Amino acid sequence: MPRVLATGAYLKNAAGLWLDGAWLPSPDHGDLVTPQACRALEDSLERLLARAGHHLDGLAHDLHPDFHSTRLAQALAERLGLPALSVQHHLAHVGVVLAEQALAGTPVEGPVIGIVLDGYGRGADGGAWGGELLWVDGPHWLRVGHLAHLALPGGDRAAREPWRMASAALHALGRADEITRRHAGAVGIERAHGLRAMLERGLNCPPTSSAGRWFDAAAAALGLCWQQQHEAEAAQALEALATQHDDDGRLTGFEPDPRLAPATLRDGRIDLGPVVAELFDAWSDATQAPQRARLAHHFHLAMADGLAQAAARAAAQDGCDTVVLAGGCLFNRLLSQALHARLSLLGLRVLRPVAHSCGDAALALGQAWIARQRLAAGMTQGHAATPSLPVRSARPSPRFPEPQPCA
Missing domain, CATH: 3.30.420.360 (Nucleotidyltransferase; domain 5)
Structure with a gap:
């Protein structure tokens, strides 16, 4: 041992x-x-x-x-x-x-699919990971999916200023012309205009798959938080708004609202862009408070559903039936419950830290x-700075269908 x-x-x-x-x-x-x-x-x-x-x-x-x-x-x-x-x-x-x-005394036998959601972790490719699907079997592992990338305008600074992530989402949606108009009142016209130029030129805008940064973008899209005073402030504000959604408006089984845009899957990437696009269209109208709460609620469920379906496909390909949930985003009770419910509905055993x-x-x-x-397993690599964990060579690369709704 x-x-x-x-x-x-x-x-x-x-x-x-x-x-x-x-x-x-x-x-x-x-x-x-x-x-x-x-x-x-x-x-x-x-x-x-x-x-x-x-x-x-x-x-x-x-x-x-x-x-x-x-x-x-x-x-x-x-x-x-x-x-x-x-x-x-x-x-x-x-x-x-x-x-x-x-x-x-209940060790897990065979491979599992891990869904890990947090703010940042250095990836095997050197990138900023944070919304990951991993296939893990003993010492072997493989990244089989992740949340779609958003730019990190300003690098680490974007994690402290959710308006930057909202701007990155607008740019990814082809709506960069809205960045200055939406954010100038909160951060100043020069900063908003400068950030748009940064995104358009790709200057200091590394990509990230972080679930935490998607939450930041969604919170700022609804006007909830521009700059964070403490960790996860924007995500907590979004969850608080989501819990205001009337029970009468919820569907059973934590299903996303079919009247709203779903996340989409392509080649193992779960894209929340269509979901966030609808948030931008509701944030400025103070008379739409119930609609904003419904959209915040739907964002959580759409993320959970997209991740659950991607995990189920990866599990089916490898013949495993267990999914592990982990990462700091699971402190979000609504997201955690929705993920567990959606995965269970798909016939998967769900484990998480207890x-x-x-x-x-x-x-x-x-x-x-x-x-x-x-x-x-005799797999030591001295002081290697990058992981050298092989995967089973017989395992084919995951194949996913063309983009389609997750609902």
Whole structure:
């Protein structure tokens, strides 16, 4: 049984040690943005190493090379002469659920499809992932789908200013001429005009598949939040509005409203553009409060339905029947319930974290679990900065039909 020390995530950091069939977590250190948090992580790693009797088989860390947690793992691995195993962020989220099942004595046999929804995680291609469908089988994994890309105008700044994501959605919809008119009153005409120029020229606008950024775009499209004062403020405002939707207007089984545009599927990409387009058309009319609540509610259900159908297709192709839900967006109760309901209706078994957080606070557990699978299979790659997890060569690439409604 490999002994693995994992250094956790960048935000909401906590480390942990997998030792002889038990998981020993460190205290929470908070975000690794202060010297105090970084020193606390260093101290925890030394204590966990001593707990293991200075005998480990490997260290696990996030795929991002610039995180303090990554650098600590690599430095400690070099000091001890051990492999440092990088684990992709969303793969680690799936690993949390699989580790929980094993620790409870009910290990999951065979492959699963993971739906992981959050704000950001460095992808295997170096991109900004955050709305992912992963096929996972022991140490093997493959990205089989994701939310359609939106531009991140201004890079990380876009995560703090939802109006930027709304502008990116307008640009993707071919409605860039509306950016200045819609946002100048909130951010100033020069900033709005400059952002439109940035999008049209593709300057500092990397793509992202982040579910969190789609929520930001939807919230700003309805005029709920222009700039965030705290994490997930826009998403929380959108969920709060969605819960105002009258029960009489809801359909059974968390089905999206058939009167509104659905998400669409193409080659494993779930596109919420048609859904967000209808939000833009309702945000400015104060007399349409019930309609805005209905649209916010529909956005949640359309996202859940699109993801569920994409996951069901991927599962059917591989013959598996289990879907794992993970990622910080599952703190959104409406989205979480809708995903579970839609997947169950499609005949799939649904697992999600129970004893641990669905967010980054538990990521070290998933890192350790995936690293253990690799070590047990003899798959060590030293200090590789990118994942080297092979997939089954006999597995064909997923094939999806032409674009069609998810309903």
